Amino acid sequence: MxxxxxxxxxxxxxxxxxxxxxxxxxxxxxxxxxxxxxxxxxxxxxxxxxxxxxxxxxxxxxxxxxxxxxxxxxxxxxxxxxxxxxxxxxxxxxxxxxxxxxxxxxxxxxxxxxxxxxxxxxxxxxxxxxxxxxxxxxxxxxxxxxxxxxxxxxxxxxxxxxxxxxxxxxxxxxxxxxxxxxxxxxxEFSKTNKAVGIDLGMRKLSTLDNGLKIANLDVTYEENMIKKYQKRLSRQKYNSNRYKDTLKTYRKWIDKKKNRINDYYHKITTHIVKKYDIIILEDLNIKEMFQNIYNSRKLQRIGWKKFVEMIKYKAEIYGKTFRQVNKWYPSSKICSHCGYYNKDLKYETEWKCPQCQEIHDRDINAAKNILKQGLINLIDETMNLWNRGDSTVILLSWESISP
Ligand SMILES: [Zn+2]
Known part of the structure; x- marks a missing residue:
């Protein structure tokens, strides 16, 4: 080949x-x-x-x-x-x-x-x-x-x-x-003819539609060290030699935490962009809606934002397609197997579809729906361009239609 x-x-x-x-x-x-x-x-x-x-x-x-x-x-x-x-x-x-x-x-x-x-x-x-x-x-x-x-x-x-x-x-x-x-x-990364839907979560950083779950990086140790030195700083005399020493150590741990998270995100996002030609995520705004329900911290949102931004720019420079699905799309509540809308679903991590009896993992089901909806949107986009009489579009594959 x-x-x-x-x-x-x-x-x-x-x-x-x-x-x-x-x-x-x-x-x-x-x-x-x-x-x-x-x-x-x-x-x-x-x-x-x-x-x-x-x-x-x-x-x-x-x-x-x-x-x-x-x-x-x-x-x-x-x-x-x-x-x-x-x-x-x-x-x-x-x-x-x-x-x-x-x-x-x-x-x-x-x-x-x-x-x-x-x-x-x-x-x-x-x-x-x-x-x-x-x-x-x-x-x-x-x-x-x-x-x-x-x-x-x-x-x-x-x-x-x-x-x-x-x-x-x-x-x-x-x-x-x-x-x-x-x-x-x-x-550009070589084409793989594969598409993926990704659900962002609280317990896991993200879940792919094929069932792969990517864990959040554990930075508890770094966070504890940051807290420890922050406490020490508050007790020391401002700008004294001891204070300056502590400040140095305190900043060292902040950098350590940041670098570990950055490394981790870079590895995962590069892997995803290499492996898939079409990458669909959900709009982060919908996550913000659920924010209070999960009582999540601001940090989690910043983490997601960084993760999504990395995928977005890597997809763009390495010639892959990135899309986000509509913010009102109820990806968790729809059965990805038969399309039944389960309005009674609350925060269960696993549920059985009353219509087709399929048992769902909440996050994998959401990722499957995100992929489905993203692909439907992409076809719509292509058709719209086509209807406008833009003849160049027909020559392009899905992969090459990037923003
Ligand atoms: Zn079903």
Whole structure:
């Protein structure tokens, strides 16, 4: 059999650890602060203008690059410290704000919020205008200078030989990172002609329609250590040497937990995307509805979100099809064998269909229904395109219809 490998140009993120000295650290912090300040000021400006518009009977104020750029220039004249930032990093702020507003207006996202020093992502982004340089041990960034970095040999080579679109500098859990957005060529995963439905659960991370159950990763040990050092921190004198030592250990355990979960999710999601051409999950909103019933923690939801996002982007770059089924589809209550709707089903983990007598595992049954519904939706999509007279569609297989 001839093996055809499709090469594809994609944008990927590549994260490396930075080791800035005191001087650069304070410059990075200044940049992060400036981006946050700009975001908050522009958001305030827009809201004021919007109020005025509304008062005069207009409903929607369109976000426009030119307007925001003018606002930014005025801000800079008023607040001189903004000149300390690389100019593209502040332009990036209004691009992000426009993006957030567009998402809000299309119903995809919530209303843009003000950023606080404490809770939000601490970062800023610089566009590569030919002023980002990668050396053996250092990267050179505009207005910041030379910063030491460390990464694996493989990534090291890659960084030096690819096109860098932009770089985000981040402060996370007390450590500095650079995330390079790079343009690179990858080969798609080979096709397997298999489809899968996946149910996300509380007791198990996920259940596949073929009966495979994937366990949640047990991070109780890491969580206990985090709690232990958190307690110790609260008893120690703020910023004393002992406090600083404990803080270091505390952060180490936070990183350990995060890395273990990330590794685990990466392994599972890569496996799924390799093995299946069509991957159907349920919309997470329906899960949120059940949230109170299961009295689940916020953490579980974040876990699902991460898991789904990983599958989504891997499917996209490796040439597979990913879909989510409608949020009102009652995947747990329908008998996947005969289609009977069991309205009396509560939280039982196993049930017998009154119509066809089939005995169901709740999660496997849900996964089977999710797959079924997802495939029906895909056929609908294909038919709709076909009815519109889009002749190119007929030439495509299911697998190649991706968003
Ligand atoms: Zn049945």
């Amino acid at each position: 001839e093996l055809i490998v499709f090469m594809k140009c994609v944008n990927l993120g590549l994260k490396v650890r930075l080791y800035p000295d005191e001087d650069i650290m304070s410059k990075i912090n200044q940049n992060i602060g400036n981006s946050r300040f700009t975001w908050n000021k522009l958001l305030e400006c827009y809201q004021e203008t919007y109020k005025l518009f509304k008062f005069h009977g207009y409903t929607k104020l369109k976000c426009n690059m030119t307007t925001f750029n003018a606002m930014l220039n005025m801000l800079k004249k008023e607040h001189y410290f903004l000149y300390l930032s690389e100019s593209s990093s502040l332009q990036q702020v209004y691009r992000d704000l426009i993006h957030a507003y567009n998402k809000f207006f299309s119903g995809e996202g919530g209303y843009p919020r003000f950023k606080s020093k404490k809770h939000d992502k601490q970062s800023f982004r610089i566009q590569n205008n030919g002023n980002i340089k990668i050396n053996d041990n250092t990267i050179v960034l505009p207005k910041l200078g030379k910063i030491y970095y460390r990464t694996s040999k493989k990534y090291h080579e890659k960084l030096k030989n690819v096109k860098i679109n932009n770089v985000t500098i981040k402060l996370e859990n007390g450590k500095y990172y650079a995330v390079f957005n790079i343009k690179t060529e990858i080969s």
